[in-house]
Amino acid sequence: MLQISRLALTLCIGGLTACAGVSSQSRPASTDQVDETAVNVLFARLDKDSQRFEAGLALARSGEVERAQTEIKAALDDLQANAELCGKLAGCDQARFFSAYDRLLRLDVDSPSLATDADDDIDVNAEDATVEVGEDSPVIASLPEMERTITLLNGRELADILTINDAVNAGIEKWLSQYRPNLMTTYVNYEFMRYRMWPEYHKAGLPEALLFGMLAKESNGRVHAVSRAGASGPLQFMYTTGLRFGLSAQDGFDQRFDPGMSARANAAYINEQLKVFNGNLELVIAAYNGGEGRVRRLAARGGSTSFWDPKIYSILPDETRDYVPMVLAASWLFLHPERYNLDFPKLDIRPGAIELQTPATLTELSVCFGNEGGLYDGWFRTLRNLNPALDPQKKLPSGTRLEVPMQLQMAYPGKCAGGQWANLAKNLSAATLAMHPVRQANASHAKIYTVRRGDNLASIARKNGCVKIRDIARVNNIRAPAYRIRAGQKLRIPSC
Template identity: 60%
Template sequence: MISLRCAAAVAVLVLVGGCTGATSKGVAKGKAAAIVDESAVNALYGRLESSVKRYEQGVELAASGEAERAAKEGNAALDDLRAAALQCHSTPGCEEERFLSAFDGLLRRDAPVAPANAAEPATNPADGDGELVAGEGSPVLTDLPEAGRSITLLKGKPLADIIALNGPVKAALEEWLTQYRPNLVQAYVSYQYMRYRMWPEYQKAGLPEALLFGFLAKESGGKVHAVSRSGASGPLQFMYATGLRFGLATVDGFDQRFDPMLSARANAAYLNEQLRIFNNDLELVLAAYNGGEGRMARLAGGGRARFWDPQVYAALPPETRDYVPMVLAAAWLFMHPERYNMTFPRVDGRPGSITLDRAMSLSELSICFGNEAGNRDGWFRPLRNLNPSFEPQEALPVGTRLEVPAVLEAAYPRTCAAGPWQTLAAELHAASAPQVAVSRTSGASRRSVGGPRSYTVRKGDTLAAIARKHPCAEVRDIAQLNRLRAPTYPIKPGQTLRLPAACSG
């Protein structure tokens, strides 16, 4: 079978280039106002389906060694699909996303042919034999990011067909577009810097990028180190036990739930597992992710009932009833911001790296980078997200390699390696607030140099709760003193914990 080469992708680029013109607000409004001819639209969808089937037949012919027939069938299918897509562009009511999704499916597999009018390109040395992997160097996704945003398939169906724009989802859209609009935009910006680490994991799992963004926006807002009250952690908020089930462990003291790439991989594996269990019902899978697999299995009978069925929906906690439409709405806005008078900011998310030539912390780097490249929000969040295993105040030794947005590579020697901004960052970082002894009459423990104090664990206690009862102690200090392993810090009723010396008295 002939590998999919750049020439075939260029043919797709020609098609998608025509389609993406429809994403402008003017065209979208014009099509919405026109009278829809359902028969014409359905005829185009029929051509789409038959062209894809014909193309797949070409793939089968190529696999059996009939190269000439494969070329004929494959080229004919591509030509008709291109013509139908261009006609869809000018037909009111025709959803161009369906054609983009079809080409996404074709790009995921080896093509039997290259279009007859396309020249054979030189191979990319990085690719070895010139094979083009979907999404990795594809001109469709590289040159047309707006189109890539709409290429979304879930188990062979366009995501746009799966998301029901019902009352709850529309209400969630309003929330994202009003009070949570800044959160959505910030999540989008954070995602663009992490995209090169997260999206390939979804892509390899055959899942749509819009869904990944929906999870990220709702779960953590793009903050890699987010931790919920219940202990769910990371950009996609895994509970510790669930994370372990999907390969997220604690390695050399680092909780892998905070790694954007590994958490995306685990999230994709979880979704595919649950989609199989719930008969590809996305809403039930989202509810299971938030409200528990066992509960959803009992309520939905393994996928026989729908999430929106009254007996299922009413039995769910309010958090889960809110969670599912919020994820779907964020995914929908990722695909179609222009339909809601919304524009996501342009972000240069190209990956880069720097190697420290002086000991510095992430906080110091954030200060000396300032508003480099016009980033009005500064660089703390991207630096933190891309280097999750380092604490922001930790002094990193000379020679440490850090992942950074590419726009910061040239700025590092100019602003952070030396000069006034580096000096300022070091001065601020070295400063500390004075330690104040607290009077015993204030109700809080005073600091002293006495011996260690102990605490007996009671039923319902957590390490965080114990630390709150003793303002003299931090969770990390108690954990280290008693050799409790992060992140669960296991304790049990009746256990005696040593407290830091500052708690004595």
Template identity: 55%
Template sequence: MSTQSVRVVGVSLFLVVLAACSGVPQRAGRPAAARGDDVANALYARLDDDSRRYEAGLALARSGETGRAQAEMKAALDDLRAAATACAATRDCDQQRFVAGFDNLLREGIGSRSDQVVEGETTASTPEATGEAGESSPLVTTLPQLNRSIALLKGRELGDVIALNGPVKAALEEWLTQYRPNLMAAYENYQYLRFQMAPEYDKAGLPEALLFGMLAKESGGKVHAVSRSGASGPLQFMYATGLRFGLTTVDGFDQRFDPRLSARANAAYVNEQLAIFNNNLELVIGAYNGGEGAMQRRAGRGENAQSFWSPDVYGSVSQETREYVPMVLAAAWLFLHPERYNLQFPKIEAKPGSITLKRAASIAELTVCLGQDGNVHDGWFRTLRNLNPQLDPQQEEPAGARIVVPQQLERTYQRDCAEGRWQQLAAELHAAVVPTPAPVALAQGVARSTPSNAKKDRSYVVRRGDTLAAIARKHGSCSVREIAVANGLRAPHYAIKPGQTLKVPTCRR
């Protein structure tokens, strides 16, 4: 029996152990089979002894003594199964310690440094930088591609942990209940972005399911999402972290909003942290949320890094990170195995295409004239914005401009938006001007004397639904950029909010 065969046997036995432990329900008021700290401590001692015995079996396998290795590993796992079952029936026993113990042994048996190179595989390197925008970070151009023949990461199926893990099970329930609409929206958004984002993960040797899990939790696939803390884009990079991974501002466009470049930067970050945390995926996900420095202080690094599920680590991270890690893992698992959870993702025709504008139009106008053809529930506004992140949705693009659209809309555009009543309706609605109410003081009859020839900045209070382009049209004398500069607003989305007071300068045409 080869070392690889022993690892397969080990994983199979783990699944049996986890299934046995997870099959014991926790019921309030049920008489416990055993109670007290003494019993729990004895079970913890068995966990430690069996872990050492399993590790000794792995050492035997690596030295070629496969027969003894198999016997030792099987005996260790048989006793672990019994101890885990007893822990579930003991009032004071912490099952989280068994979760962490199983996780550590899985990592020892499959993800340790000595097992990373599988027979017949070679390690490749990331291609040299081409000078393209977003590839300027040395981290992006020098990180190794880790060849992975994996189900989720490094040969370690997420299901091995989910079978026992309460936090991930709870996260699965959240995605399948109150957050099901969010999960469905994230999946639909991702399908249209997939052709840009998935290849970057593939080139980095990372599983697509992880990309979806992070996207679903971070932004729901909304390319222009911005958090209160300033994290931006589909994968919510902070400005400094984005710069570190090559996401800069080019011609006023913040590349954190570019789906392809943000996926590339995210993959580089994940690979960097996998190297630091010895391929411990949960620690990497936690670092992405709570900061790599904080995670290293709590869990350590390298081969000495503790499991995220260790009570010492899990109990010391923030509540946000304790919730974030299971939610990402659960979304990734549902992406891989929806059928196991009575979940059906929508079928999306997401092949990319493009149109060339026959007349000037904005994303908003295109959304109106395209209607709900092929997207019955929501129309096309979000998809068009996601596929054209550099465009202001209210700003008209000139005739001849190329707009990225799902391929199925190419014919719809020719039919309904190049000319005709829907194009005319869209243009009419877009050109509408909403009157600006007089200032309160003037409405109450308070006189204000201003020299007739003086040019003063006007003020405008933002209302719900306003955009900077719409405000510029209402006042008719300034461009979007001039108003943005006057108020310190940053491209590309020029974020404003209801109730905000803007200065509207008096500009020449």
């Protein structure tokens, strides 16, 4: 891997950081007159510097190391100077300089060694550059250029991006203010099912911080989340995409709701798209949200390899432009909460299991466990996340095995196997059932309805008067909570 002069890189990084760090008060006001000639001159010099850098790489490949070093350093020095000028010039888009710098570093990845005397005492290898990525990582083995992308979420490179990128800083502010409850909820939900999800990312050589960032933005760690578009599970897979990565329906259970399997599918998707986008993590995250086809076409049309390039960024939907920096921001906060006055709760996340001694529902268990262990929001969500195939209102027979945190395993005999709180939970459950008795849908007089594009069980129930969603689902063996149906499917609609 090419190692450009440390001095040149430091100068360039420092220059770009200084430009991006200029306060809004010191930048030219938007009402200032734009000197289009001066702006165009800077952009022309930017193109020339990029060409000179690439010419230096070509010289390195041909063995002219000393001359290559001179050309590369001169190109980066000029890029630094022009970026500083751009920051002071009204109408000059600094994003073009950041995009060019990012592209040049990615070109560097595929080049032969070009070490300098300044690098002789620096050991650059995968172990130094990554955190918690094993030597047998399939990403490192198959894609050496991914080394930098992985450290993007575990090392200094992300710090550089946070310094020069207002979008990620804005994302951090959102997570620390209006979305702070969402971030904390995500953390608690994730920690209790971490033993199911993180190993899948670790096997794939991907950073845990990325998993957390995507989980925070997609579902807040709610395993049974379903979007209006039908994306389902903690990482929000559409049905067809889920099938592509091994998530199907087994015994009536939609595997998109399984935390471990969804993490495995998500890691496989990320690695697939990292190959497509040559290790560009931001474009991969954009593809996950906005569709890989769309992002590939925009990248090809704009001739750019940077998500932040205006030729890509400005054309993407608002949702995707918000999604990428929010994922990166949540990932960074997961790694460095101490830098942002953020205290994640200390949790006992050891996994455990219980075997029911008496019949109970998940809802009843959440009542009798109460705030065991000091968990402010109780245990309903955790019990559901760890046992995703179970209906929380369905009475489970004695002997049923449930995955629970270790602290609930220890608390179960005293709190939920019998006694005051178990009796309270059963009485409340009986009262709920009395208020909302199970409807006995008349399936013998059912009529047939053909599902149309855009239908869902709620809309079908409304069209048919007093019939309820659960009645239709029960008669047609459709599983909650997704209630997945397809256009053209024949449904029996029970009479009221």
